[in-house]
Amino acid sequence: MKEAYLYEKLPEGGVRCQLCSHYCRIQPNRRGICHVRECRGDRLVTLVYDRVVSMQGDPIEKKPFFHFLPGTDSLSIATVGCNFRCEFCQNYSISQYPQEHNDIPGTPVTPEEIVDIAAARGFRSISYTYTEPTVFFELAYDTGVLARRRGLRNNFVSNGFMTPRAIEKMSDFLDAANIDLKSFSDEFYRKYCGGRLEPVLDSIRRLHEAGIWLEVTTLVIPGLNSEADELHRLAAFLADVDPRIPWHVSAFHPDYHMTDRPRTSIRHLEQAVTAGQEAGLRYIYFGNTPGHRSESTFCPHCGQLLVERRGFAVIKNRLVKPVCPDCRGEIDIILD
Ligand code: SF4
Numbered sequence: 001m002k003e004a005y006l007y008e009k010l011p012e013g014g015v016r017c018q019l020c021s022h023y024c025r026i027q028p029n030r031r032g033i034c035h036v037r038e039c040r041g042d043r044l045v046t047l048v049y050d051r052v053v054s055m056q057g058d059p060i061e062k063k064p065f066f067h068f069l070p071g072t073d074s075l076s077i078a079t080v081g082c083n084f085r086c087e088f089c090q091n092y093s094i095s096q097y098p099q100e101h102n103d104i105p106g107t108p109v110t111p112e113e114i115v116d117i118a119a120a121r122g123f124r125s126i127s128y129t130y131t132e133p134t135v136f137f138e139l140a141y142d143t144g145v146l147a148r149r150r151g152l153r154n155n156f157v158s159n160g161f162m163t164p165r166a167i168e169k170m171s172d173f174l175d176a177a178n179i180d181l182k183s184f185s186d187e188f189y190r191k192y193c194g195g196r197l198e199p200v201l202d203s204i205r206r207l208h209e210a211g212i213w214l215e216v217t218t219l220v221i222p223g224l225n226s227e228a229d230e231l232h233r234l235a236a237f238l239a240d241v242d243p244r245i246p247w248h249v250s251a252f253h254p255d256y257h258m259t260d261r262p263r264t265s266i267r268h269l270e271q272a273v274t275a276g277q278e279a280g281l282r283y284i285y286f287g288n289t290p291g292h293r294s295e296s297t298f299c300p301h302c303g304q305l306l307v308e309r310r311g312f313a314v315i316k317n318r319l320v321k322p323v324c325p326d327c328r329g330e331i332d333i334i335l336d
Contacts, residue, residue, distance in 0.1 A: 002049040004037055005138055006165055015044040020083045020134050020161045021199035033194075034135040035098035036081035048079035048136045051106025053094055055114070061312040063127055063157050066285055066297060067246050067333040068176040068213050070307055071314035074155070075118040078130035079106055079139065084159050085194035086182070088221060088258040095131040111143035119150055124336055125175070129157035134166060144173030160203040161195055167206045176213035176334070178248075179204055183218075183225040184234040192224070192258075201237065208241050213334055217248040217287065218272070222261055226268045228275065235272075235279035243280045244332040249273065250287030269294075282332065301329030 006018040014027040017037055024032035026039040036048045058076045060069050081104075082095035089095055098104055118126050126147050128140040133156045144154040153175040160179035162170070181204065183189060186197040208214050216238055220226050238245050249272035251264035269286050273294065276284040286294035290311040297307040304326045308316040322331045 001040075001045050001047070002138055004044040004046050005141065006163070006169065007044040009042050013042075015039050015042070017044055018163055019137055019166050021163055021196065022083055022161075023163070032083075034081050034083045034132075036079070036104060036135050046136070046138050047104050048081055048106065049139050050108040050110075051079050051104055052077055052109040052114075052139075053080050053097075053106040054078040054130050055109065055117075057121065057123060058127065059312040059314075060125065060127070060155075061309060061314065063129060063155065063178050064217065064248050064285070064287060064312075065155065065176060065178060065215055066248070066307070066309070067215060067283065068155065069124050069153065069334060069336050070297075070319075071317055072124040072336050073122075074125040074127040075114070075121070075123040076127040076129050077109075077114060077139075077143075078128070078133075079136040080104060080131060081135045082132040082159075083135055083161055083195070084132065087192050087256060088219065088252065089256050090253075091130050092256040111139065111146050114143045115146045115150055115152065118147065118152055123152070125153040125155055127155050127157060129155075132159055132161075134158060134162045137166065141169065141173065148173050148175075159193075159195065160200040160207075162203055163199075164202070164206055167203060167210060171210045171212065174212050176215070177207050178215045178217055179207070181216050181218050181234060181238075184230050184237065185225070188225060204238075205241055208245070214242075215246045215248065217250055219250045219252050219287075220264045220268050220272055221252040221258075222264055222268060224261070226264070226271070228271055231272045231275035232279065235275040235281055238276075239279040239281050243282055245281070246283040246285065246332075247276050247281050248285045248287045249276070251289055253288065264288075266292075297331075297333075299324040299327060299329060299331065302327035306331065 155176040
């Protein structure tokens with residue numbers, strides 16, 4: 001049991017969590033929307049600090065990160081819990097576990113042990129992923145600060161619903177974030193995710209301003225966020241923040257509570273690529289379509305192949321520095 005980092009005590013009793021944009025007001029012995037933070041007396045505590053539910057090595061491309069340490073493996077950790085309720089969640093068995101089972105499983109692993117394991121096995125980074133890392137912030141923070149001291153990098157794979165205060169504190173250790181921008185419709189966020197759009201857009205701007213390397217993923221769901229107009233508005237937003245942000249447009253498959261829709265067709269993904277290109281985005285990738293040419297990185301200046309990928313594997317990486325070997329144009333990528 002560990003006291004939470006970002007909250008305030010309320011004069012009328014209870015606490016207000018300041019970690020994500022739900023800003024839950026929590027009375028004693030009650031939990032927040034994520035079900036992993038509880039008010040005990042006049043303190044807010046995290047229930048997942050010592051409950052790691054997943055820890056394994058993954059290619060960094062699986063997160064996905066295509067422009068951050070390409071070709072390296074990352075120690076990936078998670079606890080249960082999420083502040084969203086996405087009907088199409090692909091990790092619902094752990095993200096929604098506390099709500100659905102009224103239990104918080106996991107193994108006690110200290111930040112020191114996590115960093116020792118990452119260093120001993122030669123990982124180049126630690127990924128806070130699978131569920132929403134914002135809700136296991138204290139574990140991520142303590143691990144991330146130690147990891148950075150040991151020369152390891154840190155990344156979040158997140159829904160971006162964190163508060164400005166949380167982002168400020170994350171800057172102490174976070175090197176990169178892949179933010180899920182699920183839609184450009186507030187109604188979509190409210191209806192299918194239990195969230196809101198504007199705080200996510202705000203986080204993308206703030207993470208970028210904080211100098212944290214940013215990639216963005218959009219799961220394209222047929223009939224929900226696949227219309228050309230929405231994809232154009234979404235791409236235009238990203239290009240306005242920075243056209244160098246890699247955009248991963250990923251294929252939906254029926255899962256969890258959303259089993260009444262077909263898989264995303266290549267045509268829908270191509271429509272997203274067109275929207276991204278017209279907005280001026282430099283790097284656009286397909287996701288969940290193994291073997292497709294749009295998984296590889298091409299020079300935005302001369303069009304030559306730079307990093308060839310198949311699925312999560314890097315087959316060939318021609319970059320030894322962030323410069324195209326053919327035209328000498330600058331490439332926006334963080335190499336190991
Ligand atoms: S992290 Fe978000 S959902 Fe969880 S208690 Fe805090 S404000 Fe509520």
